[in-house]
Amino acid sequence: MKIILCVTGSIAATxxxxxxxxxxxxxxxxxxxxxxxxxxIITPMSMExxxxxxxxxxxxxxxxxxxxxxxxxxxxxxxTANTISKFAHKIADTSVTTLLLTASGYKTPILFVPSMHIxxxxxxxxxxxxxxxDHPEVCFMEPNEAERKAKFPSKHEIxxxxxRMLSDHKLQGMxxxxxxxxxxxxxxxxxxxxxxxxxxxxxxxxxEAYRQGANVTLLCGLTHTHIPKNLKRINVESTSEMMSxxxxxxxxxxxxxxxxxxxxxxxxxVEESKYPSENDITVKFTKLPKILQQIKxxxxxxxxxxxxxxxxxxxxxxxxxxxxxxxxxxxDIMVANDILVEDGGPGSNNxxxxxxxxxxxxxxELDSKWHIAQxxxxxxxxxx
Numbered sequence: 001m002k003i004i005l006c007v008t009g010s011i012a013a014t015x016x017x018x019x020x021x022x023x024x025x026x027x028x029x030x031x032x033x034x035x036x037x038x039x040x041i042i043t044p045m046s047m048e049x050x051x052x053x054x055x056x057x058x059x060x061x062x063x064x065x066x067x068x069x070x071x072x073x074x075x076x077x078x079x080t081a082n083t084i085s086k087f088a089h090k091i092a093d094t095s096v097t098t099l100l101l102t103a104s105g106y107k108t109p110i111l112f113v114p115s116m117h118i119x120x121x122x123x124x125x126x127x128x129x130x131x132x133x134d135h136p137e138v139c140f141m142e143p144n145e146a147e148r149k150a151k152f153p154s155k156h157e158i159x160x161x162x163x164r165m166l167s168d169h170k171l172q173g174m175x176x177x178x179x180x181x182x183x184x185x186x187x188x189x190x191x192x193x194x195x196x197x198x199x200x201x202x203x204x205x206x207x208e209a210y211r212q213g214a215n216v217t218l219l220c221g222l223t224h225t226h227i228p229k230n231l232k233r234i235n236v237e238s239t240s241e242m243m244s245x246x247x248x249x250x251x252x253x254x255x256x257x258x259x260x261x262x263x264x265x266x267x268x269x270v271e272e273s274k275y276p277s278e279n280d281i282t283v284k285f286t287k288l289p290k291i292l293q294q295i296k297x298x299x300x301x302x303x304x305x306x307x308x309x310x311x312x313x314x315x316x317x318x319x320x321x322x323x324x325x326x327x328x329x330x331x332d333i334m335v336a337n338d339i340l341v342e343d344g345g346p347g348s349n350n351x352x353x354x355x356x357x358x359x360x361x362x363x364x365e366l367d368s369k370w371h372i373a374q375x376x377x378x379x380x381x382x383x384x
Contacts, residue, residue: 001072001166002029006096007047009037012078012115012152016042019077020050022155026163031068032056035083035094056095065095069102073166076100078115078152081124088127088134109165110138113158114150121150139165144229157228163211164230170381172213177246177253178206179260179291181221183239187283188271196346197261199223204373205257206231212377214255219245221260224347239263243291250299255380257305258292259335261346296330303384305376306331312340315354315363322356333357333379341366355379 003023007013023030031053034044044055056064076083076096083096092098103110112131114121121143131138141161143150180202182195203218203225210216210231217232219242227233236242239262250256268284275281292306306329308322322336334356337344344351344366352366355376362379364372 001027002031003162004068004071004074004099005030005032005047005051006074006076006079006083006099007032007034007038007042008076008078008080008083008096009035009041010078010080010115010152011041013038013041015152015155016077017046017050019155019158020047022159023162024051026159028162029053031071033064033068033095033099035096037080056099058095059098065099065102068099070106070108071103072109073162074100074103074108074110075113075158075162076110077113077158079112081114081116081120084112084114084131085124085127088124088130104135104138107137110135111141111161111165112138113141113153114143115152116150118145118150153229156226157230160207160210160228160230164213167211167213169213170377171209171255174214174254175252176206176209176214176216176255176257177219177249178202178209178216178257179219179221179242179246179262180206181223182261183221183242183263184237185239185263185266186270187267188274190274193263193265193267194222195261195263197222198225198347199227199260200225200347200349201351201369201373202257202259203227204369205259205376208370208373208377209255209257212381217249219249219260221262239266239288239291243289243294246291246295247298250295250302253299253302255303255305256295257376258295258331259305259307261309262288262291264288290329292325292331293329303380304329304331305333305335305380308334308336309339310336311338313338319354319356319361322354323361326356326358332383333376335376357383 030051032047033056048055086097087100092101181199182197184192184194186192206216206218220235265285268286308325318336322334326334336354339345341352353364355362
């Protein structure tokens with residue numbers, strides 16, 4: 001797919017070389033338009049080097065604004081208050097604004113990524129709202145408000161938003177709740193028990209659901225991975241906290257993905273202070289109820305994806321245990337894995353899993369969690 005990256009005169013333009021690299025890494029062809037102000041901050045030659053395409057800084061007899069107006073998407077990043085306001089009022093006096101005006105006539109998707117002082121952002125909110133009303137094909141990324149600035153989002157967050165706009169929208173408008181990370185059960189004011197989980201698999205599934213147009217809520221225990229700000233996030237610590245949030249959210253949830261490493265036990269007595277380290281102690285564990293078991297009882301219409309992790313078992317035994325879990329808790333799909341698979345254990349970027357439904361199973365050989373998440377979401381979509 002072809003993306004036209006429009007660079008305007010914000011200091012955040014210095015981040016665009018990294019952004020181009022990330023876009024191309026995700027399979028997009030990138031061409032670039034720059035305003036004169038942008039060219040004073042980052043050279044057109046550097047963008048030509050990054051994109052491997054000529055850069056348009058002014059409109060010539062080649063009518064570049066017309067030839068590129070029907071690209072798959074036009075990405076304005078960074079988008080200044082000046083460029084946004086000009087587009088709102090149909091002013092075309094730079095290469096970028098001329099392209100944007102032409103593209104809007106074709107209803108080409110446009111994504112603005114504002115970057116400016118927060119007072120300027122607030123000052124142009126009426127112009128942003130006017131664009132949203134007049135051009136439903138135009139989207140804005142919400143800026144990260146920090147240091148009194150509407151700061152430029154990360155390259156990962158921008159690419160995720162681009163992918164959402166250009167996807168097949170398989171889950172368009174659906175509410176998806178994804179549990180991820182490990183829960184923590186306190187023993188005293190300092191110590192406790194948890195599970196070895198980075199949260200990477202759940203985050204990748206949440207990202208893929210978001211790409212496909214879903215309204216995603218990520219229910220996070222302890223995680224050790226980057227979580228894009230595009231995703232709505234609810235932080236919890238214990239299993240009981242996670243269960244409470246699930247109960248509050250599940251009736252409005254179309255798809256629930258239980259990828260969290262939820263503790264099977266809690267400490268029978270939690271010391272309010274801290275156990276002394278000089279002496280031996282005995283701790284009693286009490287079994288906790290399974291969250292997965294309660295989902296269909298509360299919300300029978302929710303499509304449920306369960307996870308089953310085992311260690312050092314045969315393929316036959318793994319599938320048998322996951323199938324028994326699926327039947328017992330009435331889940332729609334189970335994702336099963338052996339945590340002792342080489343390069344596929346907790347914290348790894350890869351995994352080897354089995355996708356299991358009522359009729360059959362499919363083995364997904366060792367692959368990135370990103371690609372496995374795509375296959376899980378495809379399985380969900382084809383099963384709805």
